[in-house]
Amino acid sequence: MLHGPAVELGKDKSIEKKTRLGVVMFTIYMIVYAGFVLIGTFLPKALGVKFISGQNLAFLYGMGLIVLAGVMGLLYNFLCTRLEDRLNKEGHS
Amino acid sequence: MIYQVSSTAIMIFIAFVAMVLGLSFYFARKTQSASGYYAAGGQIHWAVNGIAFAGDYLSAASFLGICGMIAFFGYDGFLYSIGYLAGWVVALFLVAEPLKRLGKYTFADALDAKFNSRGIKLTAAISTLVVSIFYLIPQMVGAGAIVTPLLGLPHWIGVVMVGSIVILIVATAGMTSTTYVQFIKGGLLIVFSLIVVVMVLNKGIQRTPSADYHKSLVLAATLADGRVTAVADDSYQVLGQHAEGDLTFVKLAKAGIASWWKLNRGAQAPELEETLSVTVTRAGNTLYNGEAKEAGKFYQVGHVHKVIVDGKEIEETGPVGPFKYIKTLESSQIVRFTKKAFSFDGEKVTLFFQTITPGSDIMKPGLYYKLDKGSTLWSRLDFFSLMLALFLGTSALPHILIRYYTVPSQRAARKSTIVAIAAIGFFYILTLFLGTGAMINGGLDVGNSNMSAPLLAKTFGITLFSIISAIAFATILGTVSGLIVASSGAVAHDLMDKYMKIQMTEKAKVRAGRIAAVAVGIVAIILGILFEKQNVSFLVGLAFAIAASANLPAILMLLFWKRTTAKGIAAAIVVGMLTALVLILFSPTLYEIYGLPPAAAPFPLQNPGIISIPLGFLTLIVVSLLTKKRETTSIPEKAK
Numbered sequence: 210m211l212h213g214p215a216v217e218l219g220k221d222k223s224i225e226k227k228t229r230l231g232v233v234m235f236t237i238y239m240i241v242y243a244g245f246v247l248i249g250t251f252l253p254k255a256l257g258v259k260f261i262s263g264q265n266l267a268f269l270y271g272m273g274l275i276v277l278a279g280v281m282g283l284l285y286n287f288l289c290t291r292l293e294d295r296l297n298k299e300g301h302s
Numbered sequence: 303m304i305y306q307v308s309s310t311a312i313m314i315f316i317a318f319v320a321m322v323l324g325l326s327f328y329f330a331r332k333t334q335s336a337s338g339y340y341a342a343g344g345q346i347h348w349a350v351n352g353i354a355f356a357g358d359y360l361s362a363a364s365f366l367g368i369c370g371m372i373a374f375f376g377y378d379g380f381l382y383s384i385g386y387l388a389g390w391v392v393a394l395f396l397v398a399e400p401l402k403r404l405g406k407y408t409f410a411d412a413l414d415a416k417f418n419s420r421g422i423k424l425t426a427a428i429s430t431l432v433v434s435i436f437y438l439i440p441q442m443v444g445a446g447a448i449v450t451p452l453l454g455l456p457h458w459i460g461v462v463m464v465g466s467i468v469i470l471i472v473a474t475a476g477m478t479s480t481t482y483v484q485f486i487k488g489g490l491l492i493v494f495s496l497i498v499v500v501m502v503l504n505k506g507i508q509r510t511p512s513a514d515y516h517k518s519l520v521l522a523a524t525l526a527d528g529r530v531t532a533v534a535d536d537s538y539q540v541l542g543q544h545a546e547g548d549l550t551f552v553k554l555a556k557a558g559i560a561s562w563w564k565l566n567r568g569a570q571a572p573e574l575e576e577t578l579s580v581t582v583t584r585a586g587n588t589l590y591n592g593e594a595k596e597a598g599k600f601y602q603v604g605h606v607h608k609v610i611v612d613g614k615e616i617e618e619t620g621p622v623g624p625f626k627y628i629k630t631l632e633s634s635q636i637v638r639f640t641k642k643a644f645s646f647d648g649e650k651v652t653l654f655f656q657t658i659t660p661g662s663d664i665m666k667p668g669l670y671y672k673l674d675k676g677s678t679l680w681s682r683l684d685f686f687s688l689m690l691a692l693f694l695g696t697s698a699l700p701h702i703l704i705r706y707y708t709v710p711s712q713r714a715a716r717k718s719t720i721v722a723i724a725a726i727g728f729f730y731i732l733t734l735f736l737g738t739g740a741m742i743n744g745g746l747d748v749g750n751s752n753m754s755a756p757l758l759a760k761t762f763g764i765t766l767f768s769i770i771s772a773i774a775f776a777t778i779l780g781t782v783s784g785l786i787v788a789s790s791g792a793v794a795h796d797l798m799d800k801y802m803k804i805q806m807t808e809k810a811k812v813r814a815g816r817i818a819a820v821a822v823g824i825v826a827i828i829l830g831i832l833f834e835k836q837n838v839s840f841l842v843g844l845a846f847a848i849a850a851s852a853n854l855p856a857i858l859m860l861l862f863w864k865r866t867t868a869k870g871i872a873a874a875i876v877v878g879m880l881t882a883l884v885l886i887l888f889s890p891t892l893y894e895i896y897g898l899p900p901a902a903a904p905f906p907l908q909n910p911g912i913i914s915i916p917l918g919f920l921t922l923i924v925v926s927l928l929t930k931k932r933e934t935t936s937i938p939e940k941a942k
Contacts, residue, residue: 221712227399232862235395239693242388246689250682253673256666263629267377267666271384275727278391282720285395289716 223292230292234285241277245270311452311768318772319467322483322779348714350485352721357484358702359386359726360491361437361781362444362752363842364733365774369758370751371839372737373604374638376664378671379737381685382839383730385692390726393697394719400861401703402715409703409788410796413856419868420801425875427796429852430700432879433845434789435825437701438782440841442830445778447752447838452771458831464775465827468782469820480783487776492725494770495732498755501762502739507609507630508618511744512761516601518576518656523552523565525572530565533574544646551577551653553646559592564655578603578639578748579653602757604746607635607658624735631738632661638669638741639748654748664738680906688843691911695846698853701781701788752838782826786819793818843909844886851878851914855922863926870926878918885910 248255248270256267346354364386371379404415410426442461449460471483510517522534530540530552541553541560550565552574560581563574578600581589590600609616610633619630639654659669668674671688672681696702736755740746745758756774760767794814798804806814833841855878856871886892890900891908907913 224399224403231395231399235391238388238391238395242391242689242693245384246686249667249673249689250686253666253668253677253682257662262625263632264625265632265662265665268628268632271377271380272731274384275387275730278387279720279724279727281391282394282723286716286720290713293713 221293221297223289223296226292226296227289230285230288234281238277238281242274245274308764308768310765311771314765314768314772315452315775318776319779321486322776323467323470325482325486346481348718349721351481351714351718353488353725354481354484355488355702355718355722356492356725356729357486357488357777357780358784359696359722360488360729360777361842362441362774362778362838364729365491365495365755365777366444366448366752367440367839367842368730368733369736369740369755370753371670372733373740373746373754373758374751375670376659376738376741377667378669380734381667381671381689382692383733385689386696387723387727387730388693389696390719390723392694393702394716394723396861397697397703397857398715398719399712401857402712409700409853410792410800412703413860413871414800416860417868417871419872421872422868422875423796423801425872426853426856427792427801429848429875429879430792430796431789431822432883433698433849433852434700434785434792435822435829436841436848437699437845438785438789438822438826439829439833440838440845441778441782441785442826443833443841444752444838445775445782446830446834447750448756448771448774448778451753451756452768452775457834461827461830461834464778464782465823465830468779468786469823471779471783480780480787483776483783484780487773487780488725490773491777492729492732494766494773495729495736495755498759498762498766498770499732499735499739501766502735502743502758503624503627504621505743506619506622507606507627507634507742509606509609511605511742515605515744516603517605520576521563521574523572523574525567530572530574542647544644544651546642546644549642549655551642551655555592560589561592562651562653575656577653577655579651580749581652582650584648600747600749602744602747602760603637603639604741604744605637606742607637610634627735628665630661631742632665634661635659636661636664636742638664639746641748664741683912684907684909687907687909687912690915691843691847691850691909694850694854694911694915698849698857699845700792700849700853701784704784704788704791786822786826789822790815790818793822847886847909847911847914848879848882850911851882851918852876853878854915855918859919859922859926863923865926865930866922867926867929869929870922870924873925874918874922877921878914881914881917882910885914 248266256265256270258266260266260269363382368379368382368386371382373379401412404412409430410423413426414422442464445464446457446460449455449463450457471480521538523530524532530543532540533554538554538556541555543550543552543565545551550567552563552565554561554563554574562577562579564577566573566575579591580600581592583589588595590597593599609619609630611619611630613633619626622630635658638657638659640657641652641654643650643652645651663669667685668677671685672678673685736758740754740758743758743761745754745761747753747757756767756771759770794811794817798814799806799811852875855874859866859874860871885905885907888903888905889908889910890903890906893903894900
């Protein structure tokens, strides 16, 4: 009993495509994140190497991971909204 | 250290608490249904919910813990910022929308939507309670830590105050008021942190943080057979010395006041350098730099040894941009403080001496989690395990998950997560500047790393310090409110209503939730007092590891593996939770707390995630495969 959501949700025909998109984007981010963790674990000296304008890899990679999360989040929302608008209007399943 | 209590601080604090309570009572009149209490009626705007997410998430651990860890250990503290934010990617891409589709009020509802299993209801409710309580302890400890300098009150009063105010908030209004409190607090925290960072950058990097900064004294020493026999200043008398490995500490006295100094056997002449010391005398009195706490001799410290720009040593940089600031820090030399504790002549001595550290070591991992110099395979695996738990822990925290039920649609759940990522990500970028700002601007209380961010604000004036401290207190109020709503939901909704099937009207359900909130609040107050000496960041890491081990395998496999069974989920929650708990109890950190040698701990890592998270997944897969046939024939699928 009472196992539905807190509010009634309309039927969403874009669920499958959005789920697939989420998995793809998660995998991309996970690979980038894993790169940072693996460099830290096995090649820690590399994090101190200077790259762009005298900033080291640790700073650039760490900041990059934070910024990338925001950018990928916006992209995901844009793509999901487009999928929802298109599939729910056209009546695709 | 001793903190001066100011009337400004007290007035700002009272204004904050009054505002929070006023908001609660206002929304209390609107909360009559269970949906209103647990999920704010599912009608919160996504932008408000997004900032409220940030408010929930930027707890004592983020604002006080991370900034403090960066101030003491440099980039290693920033690892928490990176990991905590990366966890939101898992929440956004994999968990937010499906959870919104499946759930009603609690995390257990979502897990149980497909199976209607008593085993899931029970284990998910217990897991919610365990994770929430482990997350509550550091918040309460943080509350106690911040009330001491802000209002000059003892630790336990801070804990009781937070507990009582939050019980009042949650027991009167539930999720609606919690959401708006989080929204206001999350917004204020980010705005005022930005103000402090702008002030740090505007001040730039300089050798002497301020005119009244206490620079450690240095005295030339005379050595005979390796022992200090006299110092250059005749007013000092040599009382004795103590060796700790390669280090030698010398006890001097001036006008009857004892102090500890570090012997530097330099190439030229040996010299003694003043340290900060805490001594518990044989009579049980605690002395700070040889005097009572009230004498104010336990200074706020932290400065740059050499400011180096383009290979040249300078006195100060003047205002700098964020990239120039980081680059200059990296090329400069910074004074950190290293702790040593020993017994001397029946007294317990803890002292903090200066360690000149290259900025290049501060701006990469390694000062806390040993990765390069002095590292072992275990220390590297510990780093790996921490990053794994941080990445997977966020989307398994019950008080974060319940916020998905406060918005009206899946689209709103997704958008609010993106607002949260933007707000939290921006704040985490600021933590690097707040932490290093405290490190070089005299923002360190070497005895309490949690105070670095407020003390940095204090270097810019008492008003800013008061506002930042009041926001930090409100931060704790808000996070504790969210945790107590999640815990009360687990008790009243999952256990009483769903598991025990106690028949209750809507009003009775809300009443049960409020009574549960009071009970959990009281437990949190007691634990907050008991765990006073514990490290805030460590306890939060513990909660993340338990959440990632117990809840995440269940959530992800339910969503993405069709052969998942109810028994598989229940078993994974139990195994993940217990494994994480047991490994933590037998870890080096806990052994140190027990008073045993850390090296004797049977489990060599501080972070259990590397073992307990895969074990949770494995348990779910094995048990699901073993129970698949029986469940598919007896339990129809209710929902997708």
